[in-house]
Amino acid sequence: ETGVTQTPRHLVMGMTNKKSLKCEQHLGHNAMYWYKQSAKKPLELMFVYNFKEQTENNSVPSRFSPECPNSSHLFLHLHTLQPEDSALYLCASSQDTGRGGEKLFFGSGTQLSVL
Amino acid sequence: AQTVTQSQPEMSVQEAETVTLSCTYDTSENNYYLFWYKQPPSRQMILVIRQEAYKQQNATENRFSVNFQKAAKSFSLKISDSQLGDTAMYFCAFTSGGSNYKLTFGKGTLLTVNP
Numbered sequence: 001e002t003g004v005t006q007t008p009r010h011l012v013m014g015m016t017n018k019k020s021l022k023c024e025q026h027l028g029h030n031a032m033y034w035y036k037q038s039a040k041k042p043l044e045l046m047f048v049y050n051f052k053e054q055t056e057n058n059s060v061p062s063r064f065s066p067e068c069p070n071s072s073h074l075f076l077h078l079h080t081l082q083p084e085d086s087a088l089y090l091c092a093s094s095q096d097t098g099r100g101g102e103k104l105f106f107g108s109g110t111q112l113s114v115l
Numbered sequence: 116a117q118t119v120t121q122s123q124p125e126m127s128v129q130e131a132e133t134v135t136l137s138c139t140y141d142t143s144e145n146n147y148y149l150f151w152y153k154q155p156p157s158r159q160m161i162l163v164i165r166q167e168a169y170k171q172q173n174a175t176e177n178r179f180s181v182n183f184q185k186a187a188k189s190f191s192l193k194i195s196d197s198q199l200g201d202t203a204m205y206f207c208a209f210t211s212g213g214s215n216y217k218l219t220f221g222k223g224t225l226l227t228v229n230p
Contacts, residue, residue, distance in 0.1 A: 002159060002161065040222065041222065042119070042206075042219070042220040042221060042222050042223075043206070043218075043220040045217065045218065056217075088158065090158075090160060092160070101147075101148030101165065101167060101210060101212065103150075103162050103165065104160075104162070104218065105162075106152075106159055106160035106161070107159065108157055108158045108159040109158045109159070111158075
């Protein structure tokens with residue numbers, strides 16, 4: 001257990017649905033991240049938040065909308081997704097983003113299937 | 116841009132034996148960090164080991180050690196006394212010294228430990 005919890009573990013949604021992924025960390029970290037893990041591809045960084053402020057949006061389509069109400073919680077709101085968005089979505093946290101080489105702590109991910 | 120290459124999509128090893136996973140990277144920076152992450156079937160990405168580029172000494176964590184060859188831009192992971200619980204995807208990752216959140220991952224190596 002790394003101290004980062006993601007829910008739900010699995011999610012199946014239609015292209016017209018709206019759903020949200022939730023991430024919570026119990027480590028007292030200040031930075032949180034969303035990564036996308038697709039089959040046969042390296043992990044892709046999507047968003048970064050530091051002290052609740054978004055510091056990185058890696059050219060992610062607007063159908064993915066992140067929300068960070070506080071340093072412990074991170075959401076990813078999904079709407080009108082495409083089948084190619086099916087992937088494992090991983091949340092991670094670190095102490096902050098200011099120091100190089102910091103260790104990331106990951107959750108177990110949400111396996112998303114878009115039908 | 117930095118790239119990380121893992122040339123072995125799959126490997127297998129007998130329990131109690133030693134196995135080495137390969138990783139090469141490309142960067143023009145002099146200050147950076149390298150990581151090996153493990154992702155077992157539970158999907159939770161777990162940090163195995165971290166190497167700071169300015170340290171010549173190879174990092175070790177119990178049965179896990181690295182062979183860091185800075186000039187060759189090579190960063191291999193050696194697992195000694197392999198255990199069944201070591202079965203997982205192993206990802207090599209790189210980050211610059213100044214901005215820890217921009218982790219660049221390789222595509223991963225699936226390691227299977229056979230009884």
